[in-house]
Amino acid sequence: MVLPASSPVANGDAPVAGNPRSIHDAVIRLAGDSQDGIQTIGGFLARLAGRSDQDVMTYMTIPSTISGGPSIFQVRMGTGDILTAGDQTDLLVAFYQHSYEEHLDSLRPGGVLLYDTDHVKPDPDDRRFTAIGVPITSLTVEAAGGSTKGKGKNIFVLGLLARIFDLDVGKLAALVRERFGGRSEDIVRNAMVAFDAGYAYPADNIRDCFFRFAAEPGERAHGRPQVTMDGNVALTYGLIAAGVRFGAGYPITPWSSIMEMLRSDLPKYGGIFVQAEDELGAIGYALGFAYAGHLAVTGSSGPGLSLKMEALGWAVMSEMPLIVINVQRGGPSTGMPTNVEQGDLMQAIYGSHGDTPRVVLAPRNVEDCFYIALEAGRLARQYSTPVIILTDQALATRIEAFDEPDLAGLMVDPKPDLSERGTDFKPFPLDRITRHAPPGSRIATGHYPTVTGLEHDELGHPSGNPELHRRMTAKRREKIKALAAALPATGVYGDDEGEVLLVGWGSTWGSVREAVNQLRAGGVKAGQVHLRNLHPLPPDLGGIFRRYRDVLVVEMNDEGLYGYGQLALLLRACWAMPSIRSITKTDGLTFKVGEVVDGVKLCLSPRS
Amino acid sequence: MSQPQVLTRKSIVADHPTWCPGCGDFAVLAVFYRVLERLQYPHENIVTMAGIGCSSRFPYFVNTHGGHYIHGRALPFSAAVSLSRDDLHVFVFGGDGDGFSIGGNHLVHTARKNVRMTYVIMDNFVYGLTKKQTSPTSPLGFKSKTDPTGAIDQPINPMGTLVNSGATFIARSHATQVAHMTEMMERAAKHDGFSVIEILSECVEFFPGAFDAGNPRKGGKFPLIEERKNDGTPEDQLRHDISDVSSAYRMASLPWPGVFGVFYESQRPTKNALEGKLIAAAREKVAGKSDLEILQSSFARLR
Numbered sequence: 025m026v027l028p029a030s031s032p033v034a035n036g037d038a039p040v041a042g043n044p045r046s047i048h049d050a051v052i053r054l055a056g057d058s059q060d061g062i063q064t065i066g067g068f069l070a071r072l073a074g075r076s077d078q079d080v081m082t083y084m085t086i087p088s089t090i091s092g093g094p095s096i097f098q099v100r101m102g103t104g105d106i107l108t109a110g111d112q113t114d115l116l117v118a119f120y121q122h123s124y125e126e127h128l129d130s131l132r133p134g135g136v137l138l139y140d141t142d143h144v145k146p147d148p149d150d151r152r153f154t155a156i157g158v159p160i161t162s163l164t165v166e167a168a169g170g171s172t173k174g175k176g177k178n179i180f181v182l183g184l185l186a187r188i189f190d191l192d193v194g195k196l197a198a199l200v201r202e203r204f205g206g207r208s209e210d211i212v213r214n215a216m217v218a219f220d221a222g223y224a225y226p227a228d229n230i231r232d233c234f235f236r237f238a239a240e241p242g243e244r245a246h247g248r249p250q251v252t253m254d255g256n257v258a259l260t261y262g263l264i265a266a267g268v269r270f271g272a273g274y275p276i277t278p279w280s281s282i283m284e285m286l287r288s289d290l291p292k293y294g295g296i297f298v299q300a301e302d303e304l305g306a307i308g309y310a311l312g313f314a315y316a317g318h319l320a321v322t323g324s325s326g327p328g329l330s331l332k333m334e335a336l337g338w339a340v341m342s343e344m345p346l347i348v349i350n351v352q353r354g355g356p357s358t359g360m361p362t363n364v365e366q367g368d369l370m371q372a373i374y375g376s377h378g379d380t381p382r383v384v385l386a387p388r389n390v391e392d393c394f395y396i397a398l399e400a401g402r403l404a405r406q407y408s409t410p411v412i413i414l415t416d417q418a419l420a421t422r423i424e425a426f427d428e429p430d431l432a433g434l435m436v437d438p439k440p441d442l443s444e445r446g447t448d449f450k451p452f453p454l455d456r457i458t459r460h461a462p463p464g465s466r467i468a469t470g471h472y473p474t475v476t477g478l479e480h481d482e483l484g485h486p487s488g489n490p491e492l493h494r495r496m497t498a499k500r501r502e503k504i505k506a507l508a509a510a511l512p513a514t515g516v517y518g519d520d521e522g523e524v525l526l527v528g529w530g531s532t533w534g535s536v537r538e539a540v541n542q543l544r545a546g547g548v549k550a551g552q553v554h555l556r557n558l559h560p561l562p563p564d565l566g567g568i569f570r571r572y573r574d575v576l577v578v579e580m581n582d583e584g585l586y587g588y589g590q591l592a593l594l595l596r597a598c599w600a601m602p603s604i605r606s607i608t609k610t611d612g613l614t615f616k617v618g619e620v621v622d623g624v625k626l627c628l629s630p631r632s
Numbered sequence: 633m634s635q636p637q638v639l640t641r642k643s644i645v646a647d648h649p650t651w652c653p654g655c656g657d658f659a660v661l662a663v664f665y666r667v668l669e670r671l672q673y674p675h676e677n678i679v680t681m682a683g684i685g686c687s688s689r690f691p692y693f694v695n696t697h698g699g700h701y702i703h704g705r706a707l708p709f710s711a712a713v714s715l716s717r718d719d720l721h722v723f724v725f726g727g728d729g730d731g732f733s734i735g736g737n738h739l740v741h742t743a744r745k746n747v748r749m750t751y752v753i754m755d756n757f758v759y760g761l762t763k764k765q766t767s768p769t770s771p772l773g774f775k776s777k778t779d780p781t782g783a784i785d786q787p788i789n790p791m792g793t794l795v796n797s798g799a800t801f802i803a804r805s806h807a808t809q810v811a812h813m814t815e816m817m818e819r820a821a822k823h824d825g826f827s828v829i830e831i832l833s834e835c836v837e838f839f840p841g842a843f844d845a846g847n848p849r850k851g852g853k854f855p856l857i858e859e860r861k862n863d864g865t866p867e868d869q870l871r872h873d874i875s876d877v878s879s880a881y882r883m884a885s886l887p888w889p890g891v892f893g894v895f896y897e898s899q900r901p902t903k904n905a906l907e908g909k910l911i912a913a914a915r916e917k918v919a920g921k922s923d924l925e926i927l928q929s930s931f932a933r934l935r
Contacts, residue, residue: 074935251934265927291907292918298715304705308701308707311712318716431924431927435924463720475700
C-alpha cells in the first residue's frame with residue numbers, strides 16, 4: 025500500500041511530486057498467472073489506445089501448460105510511431121512473488137513497481153525502483169464480495185491504471201460492457217464494481233509523480249478510425265477480404281485462432297471451414313475447394329506444415345491456387361509451442377519434394393497481416409500457384425492499432441468462373457499461365473480436363489516424355505520468375521548507402537527499424553530493407569546490397585552449421601557477397617532493439 | 633462445337649486403359665460408363681477422382697472433370713468438391729492400399745462426416761502398381777516381395793471396417809458380376825450420403841485366382857444378400873434388414889468368400905446438409921447484408 029507519508033514514493037530517486045516526467049509513451053507490463061485475466065485488461069488498454077488515436081503495441085507470453093502458469097501481457101501506448109512493445113518497462117504490475125522475481129529486471133531504473141501486498145514481498149533494499157504496494161486481492165474481495173475469491177482483480181488493476189494514467193473512464197467502461205455485456209448484466213456490474221474500487225484507490229499522485237502524457241494527440245489527418253486487433257485476427261479478415269470463403273485446418277498452437285474464427289465467420293459469407301481429421305486431410309480439403317473453383321486456405325504451424333508437404337508438391341505440379349499459412353513457433357518438433365522463431369523459412373521455400381517453385385510472403389506487423397492475405401490471394405489467382413504466408417507467434421498474439429482498411433476498395437468477389445471454355449482450352453498450356461476450368465464448366469471440345477500430380481502434357485494426359493518434363497518444369501519455374509520481375513522496386517529505409525544495411529523479414533520489422541533509428545542517431549550510416557517477398561526474392565537486392573559495407577541479416581533462427589541464418593544463407597547463395605552476414609537469436613523471444621544494436625556493433629567492419 | 637444433349641458411352645470414354653489384359657478393373661470401368669449413361673447427369677457436373685494405385689488411373693479413362701490426387705488422400709479432396717458445390721456428382725475410385733492402408737484415417741472420417749459422394753474401392757488384395765507387395769487385405773500366408781515366406785499380419789476386414797466407419801451406404805460386389813456391380817453402383821450414386829462399395833477386382837498379374845471362390849464360373853459361389861422387403865411374410869424375418877448395423881456386422885464376419893450386396897443403408901443428415909444449415913442460420917443473422925457490410929461490421933467492433 026501507499027506509505028504513510030503523503031507521497032506515494034517509497035524509495036528511489038524518482039522525480040518528486042509536482043514535477044511529473046513528461047512522456048510520449050508508456051510501457052506497462054502486467055505479470056501474473058494465465059488465469060488471472062491479464063490478457064483481458066491488456067486487451068482493454070490496447071483497444072483504448074486504438075480508440076484514442078494513440079499508437080499501441082502489445083507483447084505477451086503464454087504458458088504452454090494446459091491451465092495456469094506464469095503469464096505476462098505488456099502494452100506500450102502513446103503518440104508517435106510505436107514500433108516495438110518496448111525493451112524495458114516503465115511500470116510493472118506484479119501479482120505474485122514469482123511475477124516480481126521473474127520480471128523486476130524488465131523495469132527500467134527509476135521505473136515503478138506496483139505489487140499486490142497480499143502476495144508479494146519486495147526486497148526492501150532494492151532502491152533502483154519505486155515500489156508501491158496495493159492490497160489488490162483483498163480490496164477486490166472487499167469490493168466485489170467474498171464469493172468472487174479475488175476474481176476480478178484484473179479489472180481492479182485496470183481501474184488503478186486508469187487512475188494512474190488518467191485514462192478515459194467512459195471509453196474503458198464501454199469496452200468492459202462490450203466484452204462482458206453479451207453474457208449477463210451481473211458480470212458487467214461485478215466488473216464495474218471492481219473497476220470503480222481500483223479507480224477510487226488514491227493513486228493519482230503516482231501519475232503526478234511519474235507519468236503525464238506530453239500532449240493530447242490531435243485529430244488524425246485522414247479521418248479513418250483506428251482498429252485494434254492481433255495478427256491472427258488481421259490475417260483472418262484479410263483472407264475474407266481477399267475472397268477466401270472455403271478452407272480447412274487441424275488445431276495447433278498458434279494457428280488455431282485463425283481456424284476458429286474462419287469456422288464461425290465463413291458461414292456468414294456462405295462459406296465453409298472444415299476441421300479435418302489431420303493436417304494431410306486439411307490440405308486435401310483446401311485443394312479440393314481450390315479445384316472446385318474457390319480461393320481456399322489451409323494453415324498450421326511448422327510441424328503441421330511438414331505433414332502438408334506432399335500435398336504441396338501436388339499443388340505445384342497441378343498448378344492449383346492456394347493460400348497456406350504457417351504461424352511459426354519455436355522448433356523443431358513440439359519445440360516451444362507458445363514462443364516465437366523464424367525457423368521455417370527454408371521449409372516454406374524448399375519443403376516438399378522435387379522442384380516445386382511456389383510463393384512465400386511474410387507480414388511485417390499486425391496491419392500487414394491483413395494486407396499480406398490480400399496479396400497472397402492476388403498472387404495465388406494470377407499465377408495459379410500455392411502461396412505460403414510465413415507469420416509467427418509474436419505477430420499472432422500481439423495487439424496493434426492501425427487505420428481501418430478501405431474495405432470497399434479492397435474486397436474481392438470470390439465467384440468461381442464456371443463459364444464455358446472455348447475450343448482452344450488447355451489446362452496446362454506451355455505458352456501461358458494455367459487457368460483451370462473448375463468442374464461445372466462446359467468445355468467446347470467435349471474433352472474434360474484431369475488435374476494431376478503426374479507429369480503431363482498440355483491437356484493433362486500423363487507423360488514421361490523427357491523433353492516435356494523439361495518444358496513443364498520450366499513452365500512452373502518461369503511463371504514464378506515472371507512474378508519476381510513484376511515486383512515493385514525494393515524500398516530502403518534510412519540511409520540509402522553507407523556502413524550497414526539491416527535486412528529482416530517478418531515480425532522483427534519494428535525492432536530493426538528502431539535499431540536503425542538508434543544507429544543513425546549515433547552517427548552510423550545505416551539503412552533497412554525488410555523483405556515481404558521471400559520467394560521469389562526481389563531481383564534488385566544485389567544492387568542495394570552493394571551500396572553498403574556490411575549487410576547484416578537479422579533473423580530469429582539459428583546460425584546453423586555454416587554460420588548463417590536461413591535468409592542470410594539464401595542471400596549469400598543468390599548474390600555471393602561476403603558482406604552479407606548474420607545476426608541471429610534462438611531464445612524463443614522477440615528481438616529487443618538493444619539486441620539488434622548490440623549485434624550490429626559486434627559485426628560492423630572497422631571504419632576505414 | 634455443341635455438346636451432345638444425351639450422355640452417351642462415346643462421350644464419356646477417354647484414354648484407353650493402361651491396365652494389364654484381364655484385369656478386373658476393366659469391368660468396373662465399363663460398369664461406371666453404363667451407370668453414367670443411365671443417370672444422365674449433365675456432363676460437366678460429373679467429377680471422377682482418384683488417389684494413387686493401378687485402379688486410381690481411373691480418371692484418365694473417363695471423359696469427365698476429374699483429378700488424380702496423391703496416395704490415400706483423394707477422399708478429403710473430393711469431400712471438399714462435394715461440400716462446396718451442390719451441383720456436382722462426385723465419384724472416387726481407388727484400391728485397397730489407398731483406402732485401407734495409407735488413406736485409412738481419411739476413409740473413417742469422411743464416412744463419419746457423411747459427405748455426399750460415392751467411393752468405389754477396387755480391392756485386389758495386393759499392391760499391383762509397385763509390383764507385388766503385401767496389401768492391408770492380403771490374406772495370411774500370401775507370398776509377396778515384402779513377405780517372401782507368406783504374410784504374417786492379420787488382414788483388414790474391409791466390410792467390418794466400413795460398417796464401423798459410419799458410412800451410410802455400404803455394399804460389396806465382384807468384378808466378374810457386371811449386372812450386380814451395376815445395380816450396386818447405381819444405388820450408391822443415388823444415395824444421399826457417403827456411399828462406398830468394395831469390389832473384389834482380380835489382379836491377374838500378381839494375385840491370379842484370388843477371388844475364384846466368389847466366381848461361379850471358376851467353381852465358386854456368389855451368395856447374394858437377400859434384403860428385407862417388409863412384406864409381412866414370415867420368411868421376410870429371415871432376410872437382412874439393411875438398416876440393422878448388427879446384422880451388417882454379422883455378415884461382415886462370414887467366412888471367405890462371404891456374401892455380396894448391400895450390407896447397410898441408412899438416412900443420416902449429410903455434412904453437406906448440416907453445413908448448409910449452419911450457413912442458412914448465419915445468413916439469417918446477417919439478414920440481407922452484403923459481404924462487404926458483414927466485414928465492415930466486424931471491423932467496427934474492433935474500433
